[in-house]
Every structure is written in structure tokens, then in C-alpha cells.
Amino acid sequence: xxxxxxxxxxxxxxxxxxxxxxxxxxxxxxxxxxxxxxxxxxxxxxxxxxxxxxxxxxxxxxxxxxxxxxxxxxxxxxxxxxxxxxxxxxxxxxxxxxxxxxxxxxxxxx
Amino acid sequence: xxxxxxxxxxxxxxxxxxxxxxxxxxxxxxxxxxxxxxxxxxxxxxxxxxxxxxxxxxxxxxxxxxxxxxxxxxxxxxxxxxxxxxxxxxxxxxxxxxxxxxxxxxxxxxxxxxxxxxxxxxxx
Numbered sequence: 001x002x003x004x005x006x007x008x009x010x011x012x013x014x015x016x017x018x019x020x021x022x023x024x025x026x027x028x029x030x031x032x033x034x035x036x037x038x039x040x041x042x043x044x045x046x047x048x049x050x051x052x053x054x055x056x057x058x059x060x061x062x063x064x065x066x067x068x069x070x071x072x073x074x075x076x077x078x079x080x081x082x083x084x085x086x087x088x089x090x091x092x093x094x095x096x097x098x099x100x101x102x103x104x105x106x107x108x109x110x
Numbered sequence: 111x112x113x114x115x116x117x118x119x120x121x122x123x124x125x126x127x128x129x130x131x132x133x134x135x136x137x138x139x140x141x142x143x144x145x146x147x148x149x150x151x152x153x154x155x156x157x158x159x160x161x162x163x164x165x166x167x168x169x170x171x172x173x174x175x176x177x178x179x180x181x182x183x184x185x186x187x188x189x190x191x192x193x194x195x196x197x198x199x200x201x202x203x204x205x206x207x208x209x210x211x212x213x214x215x216x217x218x219x220x221x222x223x224x225x226x227x228x229x230x231x232x233x234x
Binding site: 002032033035037039044045046047050051056086088090091092096097098099100101102103104 | 145147154155156157159170171216217225226227
């Protein structure tokens with residue numbers, strides 16, 4: 001049971017916009033910034049969003065992040081087949097004094 | 111360019127220990143935290159802890175306290191993660207991941223580079 005709660009799955013058709021939620025609490029998302037990672041099978045995870053809504057260089061602007069209160073969201077617009085992957089939110093938890101990940105969301109492009 | 115290269119696949123028996131290495135290159139090794147994250151089969155990512163390569167200071171996730179030891183060798187820009195008293199549910203891919211600058215608040219920076227992963231299988 002992860003400290004951060006994500007839906008186990010999400011799906012969309014090419015070109016659609018999908019959002020993935022990440023719910024936390026006042027000891028993590030409520031007071032710390034959120035990062036999002038994309039994980040393709042057999043590869044190392046890659047940071048997509050950091051600091052709630054910042055994109056590292058090289059990440060397409062189709063990916064965006066937002067946060068409100070103790071929840072965060074990752075939005076992917078113009079969905080493409082190569083976006084099919086697992087997505088994880090992560091943040092620092094003050095109560096645990098460490099990093100916590102969401103359980104991950106498997107995105108399927110139909 | 112930044113590279114993190116990990117040691118190879120390990121197969122261990124329950125109760126044994128495993129030590130995984132992660133050799134860093136392409137950046138100042140002692141300036142950035144190094145983290146360890148694992149993924150068990152069919153499960154999500156789990157943070158295990160981190161080491162400050164400059165001071166050797168560590169911060170371990172509560173789940174692994176008492177079983178994990180992270181060390182570093184600054185002469186060869188390598189960090190190590192040793193997990194003891196292995197159980198079958200420790201079977202996982204273990205990743206090292208470069209964190210933010212040590213002088214920054216720890217929670218401000220993402221894990222921006224990752225190793226290729228090391229599969230550790232625990233089975234009798």
C-alpha cells in the first residue's frame with residue numbers, strides 16, 4: 001500500500017488527452033513538490049515533470065503537471081503510441097523523512 | 111555525459127546478502143546525492159534510501175532500516191548498496207539514481223539519471 005495513491009490503469013486513443021491523478025496528504029504533497037516518472041519495460045525510469053510542473057529539457061510539452069492541495073496530476077495531450085508506459089508520482093514525506101512513490105499507473109494507448 | 115553503470119545480475123539464497131555497485135561518470139561524484147530504488151515483479155517503484163558521497167551520511171527508508179547499508183568509494187566514483195538477510199520478496203530490479211546537489215534541500219530535486227538496473231533473484 002503506497003503512501004501516494006494513483007489509479008492502477010488509464011487509457012486513451014491516439015490524439016486524446018489523458019490525466020493521471022496522485023493523491024497524498026499534508027505530510028507530503030501538501031507541503032512538498034511532486035515529480036513524475038515514465039517507466040518503459042526493460043528501461044530505467046525517466047523524469048517527466050519535476051517541481052510540480054517543470055519539464056526537463058527534451059521532454060515534449062505534451063506532458064504537463066499540476067498540483068492542488070494534497071493532490072497532483074499529470075496530463076498528456078496528443079496521446080501517442082509511444083506514451084504507453086507506467087507512470088509514477090513521487091515526493092518527499094516529512095513524517096517518513098524520505099521519498100515516497102505512488103503505486104504507478106499503467107497507461108494503455110488503444 | 112552522465113552515466114551510472116551497475117553491476118550484473120545476482121542470484122542469492124534466502125538469508126544471504128547481496129552487494130550491488132553503481133559506478134558514476136560525467137559529473138562531480140561528491141556533489142550530488144545517490145539514491146537506491148527497487149521494483150519487485152509486478153510492483154511499483156520503492157525508495158530504499160540515499161547516500162551523500164561526500165560525507166558518507168546515509169538516510170534509509172524505514173522499511174529497510176537494519177538490513178540495508180549504503181557505502182561509497184570516492185577514489186573510483188562508485189556507490190554500493192548491500193542488503194542482508196534476503197527473503198524471496200527481495201527479488202527485484204535494483205536501480206541507483208542520481209539525486210540533487212547535496213547543498214540543496216533534499217526534497218527539491220528529482221532523480222535525473224538512473225542506472226540500468228540490477229536484477230537480484232532470491233530463491234532456494
